[in-house]
Amino acid sequence: MTALIDLKNVNKYYGDYHALRGINLEIAQGEFFSLLGPSGCGKTTLLRTIAGFEAPSDGTLHIAGADMNGVPANARPTNMVFQSYAIFPHLSVAENVGFGLRKAQMSKQEKMKSVEEALDMVGLKGFRGRAAHALSGGQRQRVALARALILKPKVLLLDEPLSALDKKLREQMQSELRRLQRQVGITFILVTHDQEEALIMSDRVAVMFEGEIAQLADPQTLYKRPVTRKVGDFIGVMNFLPATVKDAAAIDLDVAGLGAVTIAEDQAPSGITPGAAEVGIRPEMMSILFEGEPDRGQITQATIKDRAYYGDMTYYDVDIEDAPKPITISMKNMIGRPVLEVGDTARVSWDARSLVLFSA
Amino acid sequence: MGAPLAILNTENKKGLALISAPLGYVIAMLAVPLAAILLISFWTQDFQTFDTTPTLNNYREAVTDPLYRELLFRSIRIAGLVTLVTVLLAFPIAYFISFHVAPSRKSLWLFLITIPFWTSYLIRVFLWKVILGFNGVLNSGLQTVGIIDEPLTFILYNANAVVITLAHAFAPFAILPIFVALEKIDRSLLEASQDLGESKLSTFFRVTLPLAMPGVVAAVLIVFIPTIGDYVTPRLVGGPDGLMIANMIQVQFLRLNNAPMGATLAVIAMLSVSLIALLFVALNRRYLRGSR
Numbered sequence: 001m002t003a004l005i006d007l008k009n010v011n012k013y014y015g016d017y018h019a020l021r022g023i024n025l026e027i028a029q030g031e032f033f034s035l036l037g038p039s040g041c042g043k044t045t046l047l048r049t050i051a052g053f054e055a056p057s058d059g060t061l062h063i064a065g066a067d068m069n070g071v072p073a074n075a076r077p078t079n080m081v082f083q084s085y086a087i088f089p090h091l092s093v094a095e096n097v098g099f100g101l102r103k104a105q106m107s108k109q110e111k112m113k114s115v116e117e118a119l120d121m122v123g124l125k126g127f128r129g130r131a132a133h134a135l136s137g138g139q140r141q142r143v144a145l146a147r148a149l150i151l152k153p154k155v156l157l158l159d160e161p162l163s164a165l166d167k168k169l170r171e172q173m174q175s176e177l178r179r180l181q182r183q184v185g186i187t188f189i190l191v192t193h194d195q196e197e198a199l200i201m202s203d204r205v206a207v208m209f210e211g212e213i214a215q216l217a218d219p220q221t222l223y224k225r226p227v228t229r230k231v232g233d234f235i236g237v238m239n240f241l242p243a244t245v246k247d248a249a250a251i252d253l254d255v256a257g258l259g260a261v262t263i264a265e266d267q268a269p270s271g272i273t274p275g276a277a278e279v280g281i282r283p284e285m286m287s288i289l290f291e292g293e294p295d296r297g298q299i300t301q302a303t304i305k306d307r308a309y310y311g312d313m314t315y316y317d318v319d320i321e322d323a324p325k326p327i328t329i330s331m332k333n334m335i336g337r338p339v340l341e342v343g344d345t346a347r348v349s350w351d352a353r354s355l356v357l358f359s360a
Numbered sequence: 361m362g363a364p365l366a367i368l369n370t371e372n373k374k375g376l377a378l379i380s381a382p383l384g385y386v387i388a389m390l391a392v393p394l395a396a397i398l399l400i401s402f403w404t405q406d407f408q409t410f411d412t413t414p415t416l417n418n419y420r421e422a423v424t425d426p427l428y429r430e431l432l433f434r435s436i437r438i439a440g441l442v443t444l445v446t447v448l449l450a451f452p453i454a455y456f457i458s459f460h461v462a463p464s465r466k467s468l469w470l471f472l473i474t475i476p477f478w479t480s481y482l483i484r485v486f487l488w489k490v491i492l493g494f495n496g497v498l499n500s501g502l503q504t505v506g507i508i509d510e511p512l513t514f515i516l517y518n519a520n521a522v523v524i525t526l527a528h529a530f531a532p533f534a535i536l537p538i539f540v541a542l543e544k545i546d547r548s549l550l551e552a553s554q555d556l557g558e559s560k561l562s563t564f565f566r567v568t569l570p571l572a573m574p575g576v577v578a579a580v581l582i583v584f585i586p587t588i589g590d591y592v593t594p595r596l597v598g599g600p601d602g603l604m605i606a607n608m609i610q611v612q613f614l615r616l617n618n619a620p621m622g623a624t625l626a627v628i629a630m631l632s633v634s635l636i637a638l639l640f641v642a643l644n645r646r647y648l649r650g651s652r
């Protein structure tokens with residue numbers, strides 16, 4: 001099967017500034033795809049290139065097999081939900097949603113029905129006559145969604161659609177967007193700087209730094225096996241420990257604080273060489289052993305240096321002998337688990353399978 | 361009578377204190393003369409003195425005399441034409457500055473547009489006389505390059521000259537409100553329109569123009585209201601066919617020594633302007649409401 005969207009070696013320059021660097025990307029029909037990265041990494045630029053608002057400096061872009069070179073935005077099978085929502089302030093909700101239907105081969109009644117259905121789909125039944133400026137942020141976003149989806153695009157592009165909403169509403173919209181995407185079966189490309197949002201919603205995520213795709217993977221792989229320290233650091237929290245590769249073939253390591261370990265091939269980058277390297281481990285992949293809890297293979301002694309109590313979780317910073325920095329461990333506050341005090345000693349259990357090796 | 365003031369909270373009092381000086385000024389310079397004009401319009405001139413018995417005779421005469429009516433209608437027509445020409449010319453200029461001039465250059469452009477206003481209004485009107493005259497810059501220029509044989513006569517001492525001169529004089533007053541309205545348009549709206557399938561041209565008519573309407577309405581009112589009562593330009597470049605109602609008011613007050621008739625004409629002109637302006641605002645309520 002050929003990809004619905006196919007970018008080959010796309011570069012974008014703004015004057016001397018290299019905003020997109022050799023982007024290669026294939027996105028399948030029906031996929032919920034996210035572009036994730038810090039502010040200024042080129043996510044919007046890439047999205048706007050797909051939408052037709054920016055022309056690539058070089059490289060090719062195909063959508064549904066058609067070369068998009070020279071095809072203007074109004075002729076592309078894409079629609080966009082703008083970061084500001086771009087709701088037309090001089091039009092009513094229904095006029096906004098029906099904006100793109102002007103040239104559609106439909107009777108007036110059919111158009112009205114279509115608008116009604118689109119509003120219904122985004123949960124805005126009965127809002128058709130409302131003036132655009134009498135809408136809340138969440139409602140504006142729904143109007144923007146309905147306005148784009150009513151045209152049944154092949155691809156829906158969303159530029160940080162949830163970043164302006166408060167936390168509760170954002171979480172609600174996350175699941176609603178996901179449901180909507182499954183319902184309509186349209187390919188969604190979501191731009192976000194929120195790693196949690198990308199993990200929750202996407203089938204696949206492209207992590208971008210400075211105009212380049214650093215890693216392209218499904219959420220679990222991305223979280224469990226980041227390919228570089230930078231990706232691991234950007235997605236969630238990760239502890240990094242200096243390590244030495246003793247044997248590159250068997251992948252025998254000596255990790256500061258954790259000692260000698262052997263890891264599997266999928267935990268290491270390709271082409272490792274003996275010598276200095278770095279190992280990463282997630283806070284929840286290490287665990288403080290309380291009374292009666294089984295260990296997970298490896299045990300290390302630690303002292304609590306600091307702690308942050310979150311209600312359902314407690315985050316501990318622990319000192320481990322030979323480790324240059326305190327290590328963060330997250331513990332779920334379950335029955336039978338006391339919250340430890342600073343200065344307490346603890347036994348920390350971990351599993352070699354949770355380690356990720358990065359080349360230095 | 362202390363009750364209404366007692367209702368005012370401190371906030372209102374502060375506001376009242378702030379506007380009291382300009383308010384006093386406006387009352388002295390605007391309301392009082394206006395009331396005086398209104399009062400005089402009901403009097404009758406009796407050689408050197410006024411007969412202060414209230415009467416509607418002046419109004420009857422103003423409405424029935426075809427000369428006054430013709431002058432009023434001509435004033436409305438010329439002012440309407442000036443407004444049309446000014447706004448039609450101002451819009452592309454405002455559009456260009458807003459959409460095609462780099463943000464750092466915009467204030468420079470606006471500044472350049474005000475340059476003609478560094479000289480007095482009177483001098484500018486005279487300059488147009490020099491340009492449009494029988495042996496003026498335009499005619500001799502066109503004759504020199506051989507485009508015309510005879511000097512053009514339809515460009516001076518008639519209504520056309522008034523329109524040209526006034527349109528130039530009021531251009532910045534039309535450009536600025538339109539520019540401000542265009543500046544306020546969120547550029548992502550234009551992209552959204554194109555994203556939804558519209559071309560650049562249809563985006564202009566479906567998004568840009570409707571959103572610029574408040575500026576256009578403001579420009580229309582700003583140009584129309586003062587031009588209808590303009591007196592200097594028709595006097596200097598209008599010739600006999602280009603005279604407007606304000607010229608007649610001046611004649612009544614100064615030369616015919618009939619202040620009550622002049623006052624009556626002034627009131628009628630004012631009422632016409634208000635009526636037309638209100639009509640225009642009402643027609644455009646939809647647009648004015650749409651933009652917050």
Ligand SMILES: Nc1ncnc2c1ncn2[C@@H]1O[C@H](COP(=O)(O)OP(=O)(O)O)[C@@H](O)[C@H]1O
Pocket residue numbers: 014017019037038039040041042043044045046
């Ligand atoms: N029109 C432009 N002209 C010049 N530089 C631009 C333009 N648009 C974006 N950039 C630059 O390109 C980089 C990437 O921008 P953008 O794609 O908006 O980042 P993101 O959406 O990931 O925050 C930024 O450094 C930005 O300053």
Ligand SMILES: [Mg+2]
Pocket residue numbers: 043044045
């Ligand atoms: Mg962005």
